[in-house]
Structures are given as C-alpha cells and as structure tokens.
Amino acid sequence: MNTMTNSSPEAKTPDSRTSSNSKLFAALYQSVWRWHFYAGVIFAPFLVILAFSGSMYLFKPQIEGYLYKDMLTVREVGTAALPADEIIAKTMRAYPGTTISSITFPDDPQSTLALAANRNGTSTIMYADPYTGHITGILNSDETFSAFFKKMHSELVIGGTWANRLVELAACWAIILVLTGLYLWWPRNKSAIWGTILPRFNKPGSRQFWRDLHAVPAFWLSICILILIATGLPWSGVLGGQIDRLANATNTNYPPYALSFMAKPESVTVTKDIADNVPWAAENLPVPKSAAGGYMTLSVQDISAIADKQQVTLPYTISMPRGDTGVYTISTSHTQPGDNATLHVDPYSGAVLTDVRYTDYGLMAKAITMGIALHEGRLFGLANQLLGLITCIGVILIAISSYFMWRKRKPQGKLGAPGKAKDKRVTIGVLLIMLVLGALMPLVGLSLIIVLLLDWLIISRLRPLKHWFSA
Amino acid sequence: MNTRSRPIRKTALVLAMTAALALSACTANTGLTDEKGLLPHLTVDIELPEAFTLDFAAPFHIRVEQHKVPVDTAEVTFEIWPENHPEERVRIPGESNGKGLYTAEHQLSTEGIYIVRCHVVSGSLEAMPAKRFAIGEEAVLSLAELEEQQAADGEAPAHGGGHDHH
Numbered sequence: 041m042n043t044m045t046n047s048s049p050e051a052k053t054p055d056s057r058t059s060s061n062s063k064l065f066a067a068l069y070q071s072v073w074r075w076h077f078y079a080g081v082i083f084a085p086f087l088v089i090l091a092f093s094g095s096m097y098l099f100k101p102q103i104e105g106y107l108y109k110d111m112l113t114v115r116e117v118g119t120a121a122l123p124a125d126e127i128i129a130k131t132m133r134a135y136p137g138t139t140i141s142s143i144t145f146p147d148d149p150q151s152t153l154a155l156a157a158n159r160n161g162t163s164t165i166m167y168a169d170p171y172t173g174h175i176t177g178i179l180n181s182d183e184t185f186s187a188f189f190k191k192m193h194s195e196l197v198i199g200g201t202w203a204n205r206l207v208e209l210a211a212c213w214a215i216i217l218v219l220t221g222l223y224l225w226w227p228r229n230k231s232a233i234w235g236t237i238l239p240r241f242n243k244p245g246s247r248q249f250w251r252d253l254h255a256v257p258a259f260w261l262s263i264c265i266l267i268l269i270a271t272g273l274p275w276s277g278v279l280g281g282q283i284d285r286l287a288n289a290t291n292t293n294y295p296p297y298a299l300s301f302m303a304k305p306e307s308v309t310v311t312k313d314i315a316d317n318v319p320w321a322a323e324n325l326p327v328p329k330s331a332a333g334g335y336m337t338l339s340v341q342d343i344s345a346i347a348d349k350q351q352v353t354l355p356y357t358i359s360m361p362r363g364d365t366g367v368y369t370i371s372t373s374h375t376q377p378g379d380n381a382t383l384h385v386d387p388y389s390g391a392v393l394t395d396v397r398y399t400d401y402g403l404m405a406k407a408i409t410m411g412i413a414l415h416e417g418r419l420f421g422l423a424n425q426l427l428g429l430i431t432c433i434g435v436i437l438i439a440i441s442s443y444f445m446w447r448k449r450k451p452q453g454k455l456g457a458p459g460k461a462k463d464k465r466v467t468i469g470v471l472l473i474m475l476v477l478g479a480l481m482p483l484v485g486l487s488l489i490i491v492l493l494l495d496w497l498i499i500s501r502l503r504p505l506k507h508w509f510s511a
Numbered sequence: 512m513n514t515r516s517r518p519i520r521k522t523a524l525v526l527a528m529t530a531a532l533a534l535s536a537c538t539a540n541t542g543l544t545d546e547k548g549l550l551p552h553l554t555v556d557i558e559l560p561e562a563f564t565l566d567f568a569a570p571f572h573i574r575v576e577q578h579k580v581p582v583d584t585a586e587v588t589f590e591i592w593p594e595n596h597p598e599e600r601v602r603i604p605g606e607s608n609g610k611g612l613y614t615a616e617h618q619l620s621t622e623g624i625y626i627v628r629c630h631v632v633s634g635s636l637e638a639m640p641a642k643r644f645a646i647g648e649e650a651v652l653s654l655a656e657l658e659e660q661q662a663a664d665g666e667a668p669a670h671g672g673g674h675d676h677h
Contacts, residue, residue: 296544296548297548305547305548305549308549308552308554309556309640327648327651328562328648328651329562329564329646329647329648329651330562330563330564330644330645330646330651331644331645331654331655332559332560332642332643332644333642333644333654334642334643335641335642336642336643337661342639386638388640388641389553389640390637390638390639390640391552391553391636392552393552394544394550
C-alpha cells in the first residue's frame with residue numbers, strides 16, 4: 041500500500057499519541073479501498089460502455105449531419121415553402137400505407153422537414169424538401185446512428201427494463217466510486233502535489249505510474265463525472281421516479297401539459313355529431329335533400345399560423361390529433377433550453393388549450409431541463425460537447441489504468457481484493473455509510489442487500505471462496 | 512412614536528403582500544388554468560339549419576361560451592364558401608341574440624358542398640371552427656363519403672385513398 045498512495049496512513053511515523061488514531065485511519069482506508077475495489081471490478085465494464093456510447097451520442101448533430109447530409113439538407117433553397125398539408129397529402133399518396141403523426145419545421149431554410157411516419161407498422165422518419173415536397177430520404181427510427189448509441193447508453197443494446205436498471209445501478213455505483221475514490225485520493229501530506237494533482241511519470245509501467253494515471257485524472261474529472269451522473273439520473277427508472285416525486289412534493293416540477301409526451305387534454309369542441317350524422321347511409325332510406333357534416337379538422341398550416349401568433353420560435357414539431365377527441369400539439373425542439381414551449385390546440389376550433397413555457401416550469405423542472413441539455417452537450421455548444429467527450433475519455437482511461445493497477449498487485453490464485461479492515465467498528469461504520477447511500481439510491485440498497493446475503497450465506501462458509509475474495 | 516410606526520408597519524405588510532403577489536405571478540400561466548388544467552378558451556358550437564332549401568335564407572347559429580358561461584361580447588364573422596372555391600368566400604357578421612347565441616342568415620342558389628367557418632374573437636381569445644354542409648342529393652352522397660373517409664383517417668392508418676368499390 042505504501043507504493044500505492046503517495047502517503048498512506050501506514051506510512052506515518054508511529055507516535056504514541058497518534059498511533060491509535062493512525063490505526064483507525066488505516067482501517068478506514070482499508071475498508072473504503074475494499075468497497076472501491078469491488079464496486080470498480082463489477083461496474084467498470086458498464087461505465088466504459090456508458091462512456092463510449094455517450095461520447096458517440098454527444099456528437100449526434102455533427103455525425104448525423106454528415107451521415108444523412110443528403111436527407112437533411114435541400115438541394116436548392118426555393119422562394120416559398122409549400123403548405124405542409126400539401127406535402128403530407130403528397131407523401132401519403134406517393135407512399136401508400138403511410139400515416140404521418142408529426143411534422144418538424146426547421147429554423148434553417150436549407151433543412152428538410154422531418155415527418156414522423158408509420159409505414160406499414162414500422163416507425164420511420166421521412167425527410168421532405170419543403171419547396172418541392174419531394175421525399176429526400178427515409179430512415180427507420182430505431183436504426184439511426186443516434187438510436188443505436190442511445191439504446192447502448194440506456195439499455196446496453198440488449199434492451200429491456202433489466203438492462204435499463206443495470207445502467208442505473210452502474211451509474212449510482214459510479215457515484216460511490218467517485219466518493220470513495222476521492223477519499224482514497226485525499227492528500228495526507230500537506231505538500232504532496234505529485235500524485236494528487238499532477239501525475240508522476242518517472243517510473244513508467246510501475247504501480248505508482250498506473251495509480252497516478254488512475255487517481256489524478258479521476259480527481260480532476262470527479263466533478264464532471266458527478267454532474268454527468270446527476271443530470272442523467274432524472275431519466276432513470278427507479279431514482280428518476282423518486283426525483284419526480286420529490287419535485288411534485290416541493291411544487292417545483294413541470295406543470296401539467298408541459299411536455300409533449302405527457303398526457304394530453306381532450307378537444308373541447310362538441311363532436312357528438314361526427315359519428316351519427318349519416319344514419320341513412322347504412323340503412324336503405326332515401327337520400328335527404330340536404331345534410332350537415334361534422335366539424336372540420338384544422339389544417340397543419342392553420343396550426344402553424346397559431347404557433348407563430350403565440351410566438352413559438354422555430355424549430356418546432358406539430359403532432360397530429362389522435363382520434364376524434366385528440367388535440368394538435370406544438371412543441372419546440374430547440375438545441376438549447378430556455379425557449380421551450382408546448383401547446384395543445386383544439387383541432388376543430390384552434391383554441392389554445394394549454395401553453396406551457398420554460399418560465400412556467402418549477403425550479404427542479406428548470407434544473408432538470410438544463411441538466412439534460414448539459415448531459416447531451418447542447419447547453420453551450422462545442423465546448424459543452426468537448427467537456428463531455430473529455431469526461432468520457434477520462435472514464436475509459438480511469439477504468440483501463442485501474443485494470444493495470446490491479447494486475448500489478450494481484451497475487452496468483454486470488455482475486456486480489458484488499459483485505460477486510462482489522463477493526464470491526466470501522467467495517468460496520470463504513471457499511472452503515474453505504475447503507476445510507478443505499479437508502480438514497482434504491483438500486484444500490486437492493487444490490488447491497490444481495491451482496492451481504494451472498495457474503496453471509498455462501499462466501500463466508502466456503503473456504504476456497506473466502507480465500508479468493510479475501511473475505 | 513408608537514402611532515407613527517403603525518402606518519409604517521402597514522406599508523411594510525402591503526409591500527410584502529405585493530411582493531408575494533408579484534412572485535406568485537411568475538407562475539401565472541398555471542395559476543389561470545381551470546379544473547382540467549386548461550387555459551381560458553372559447554368553446555363554440557355550430558348549429559346548422561335542419562334543412563337547406565335553395566333560394567331560401569337559412570339561419571346559421573353558433574353558441575359561444577367561456578368556461579360554461581355564455582359570451583355576449585364576442586365579435587363573430589361567418590364565412591361561407593363552396594368546397595374547393597375559397598375565392599367565392601362570403602363574409603357575414605354574426606348578430607348577437609344574447610345568452611351567447613349569434614346568428615347569420617345566408618341564401619344559396621346552387622347545389623353542392625359548402626363550408627361555413629365562424630371566426631370568433633373575444634378579447635385575446637379566438638376560435639374558428641368550421642363545418643361542411645351539402646345541398647342536393649349528389650352533394651349529400653359525396654359529403655357522406657368525405658366524412659366517412661375522414662373518420663377512417665382519424666382512427667386508423669390511411670388505406671391509400673378510398674378505393675372501396677370492388
């Protein structure tokens with residue numbers, strides 16, 4: 041351990057007054073190290089996957105802009121755009137079996153319109169030239185570059201709830217890795233710059249070399265890693281739900297109808313006569329001399345005009361009403377948050393039923409919105425993307441260097457885990473801290489219970505296992 | 512001293528209350544909503560004549576409400592035009608009959624499908640619902656087909672343009 045840290049507690053000169061203290065610190069160090077080691081061995085592979093997929097997703101605008109350039113940009117900017125309804129009708133005629141659920145209007149005259157379309161059961165994105173109405177390309181929604189890395193980032197490619205919970209578990213344990221890592225890194229000599237904020241490269245390949253390559257960048261990036269995890273957790277299945285409940289309890293959440301994918305209101309126009317206004321059509325009655333129809337659905341063009349009138353700034357998406365009582369939804373898709381708007385509009389009368397802007401969000405909802413933009417590298421342009429990338433590369437480097445540190449130290453026939461602390465009180469004390477963290481992060485708590493049961497029921501009862509795990 | 516401090520205390524209280532009001536006004540958008548969470552809005556119900564006869568003035572009624580209370584101060588304009596011929600649009604101001612009812616009369620002299628749209632403005636609120644109606648048997652049949660097709664489009668994926676004849 042002495043070579044491991046720049047100044048481990050054991051290295052202190054024994055002093056009668058402080059010897060019991062330093063023993064306690066040594067035990068504490070040992071115990072924290074043991075937790076850090078096990079958490080790292082188990083979760084580092086997942087964190088590497090998250091860092092890799094995240095670094096790819098960060099550059100979605102640039103990479104997809106390059107990959108799908110011909111679809112996303114028009115050949116020639118025309119003088120006037122066609123009415124959206126004409127483009128939709130034309131598309132549905134040209135591609136039978138297609139229904140369009142939403143249309144996204146860009147803020148750049150060179151960009152194409154994006155139509156979210158269901159084509160014979162497959163959800164696709166169709167890009168249309170707004171000046172000619174021609175489809176410039178079709179992508180399967182779940183086969184795009186970003187969809188692949190998004191799935192890797194949230195469901196480890198395999199998909200499903202289990203994978204998603206595993207990602208959340210790894211992210212929560214990463215918080216513990218950072219906290220325990222910072223404790224292990226904490227300089228115990230006042231003057232130790234080398235090995236804390238600057239790495240020592242004088243013995244390449246040595247354990248100290250790998251330790252510094254692990255601990256020094258980890259220290260520098262610790263705040264970035266914590267911020268990335270914190271801004272990602274509102275999406276998570278278990279802790280995300282708790283964050284949502286906390287925001288509700290403190291009245292700082294998103295107001296109702298704030299987000300386009302949340303529940304929508306119903307149309308307020310009386311539509312009772314739509315279904316039953318042609319009774320004579322089904323039966324063999326004479327055709328009347330005159331008849332009244334039902335309410336007409338407003339055109340997308342009308343809704344677009346309402347969006348402009350309500351000062352919703354481009355780019356925004358208009359989602360079609362679903363069923364007789366469905367509403368039109370206008371929602372912004374800006375890169376940077378701040379001008380977010382979601383409006384629900386009665387499809388028959390054009391009455392604006394709800395209009396929730398960023399300024400209407402509660403404090404936590406504002407923070408979560410900003411956090412998501414920061415997490416995705418959208419908050420402050422290229423610098424934000426690069427900061428995210430550096431953090432991702434850092435996480436991968438930290439994982440690699442930790443592997444070499446471990447290989448350097450690992451004895452034959454054993455996992456090479458740091459042994460249990462000699463002082464029982466310390467072991468229990470650290471466990472209690474872990475349990476507090478487990479209470480804050482439910483999946484961590486659950487995993488702790490499983491680990492403790494495994495240790496108690498199996499590992500501590502089988503001598504070879506006990507030896508291998510240094511239990 | 513004691514008598515002077517009272518108004519000051521009162522002023523402070525008023526100031527504090529104003530500040531509280533101003534602060535709560537920051538979430539004004541959500542404070543204005545009704546029990547369903549909707550913003551103030553107009554509901555307009557168009558009642559078309561029971562039957563249309565050529566060359567007879569037919570009455571068009573609408574009922575305007577805001578939060579189930581009749582609105583009598585709205586500006587109402589009826590627009591009527593034959594389907595696919597918006598350039599033949601006729602604008603008729605709606606007359607208020609009280610209790611949120613507005614009426615316009617219009618005479619049509621050719622058979623066909625027509626559209627009536629009501630533009631309703633009350634303060635900053637607007638609504639512009641529209642309905643189709645048909646005069647003459649042929650027009651009634653095509654209107655029925657049109658409505659049926661629209662209902663199908665709204666509910667299920669489109670089936671590629673109404674080829675229902677075998």
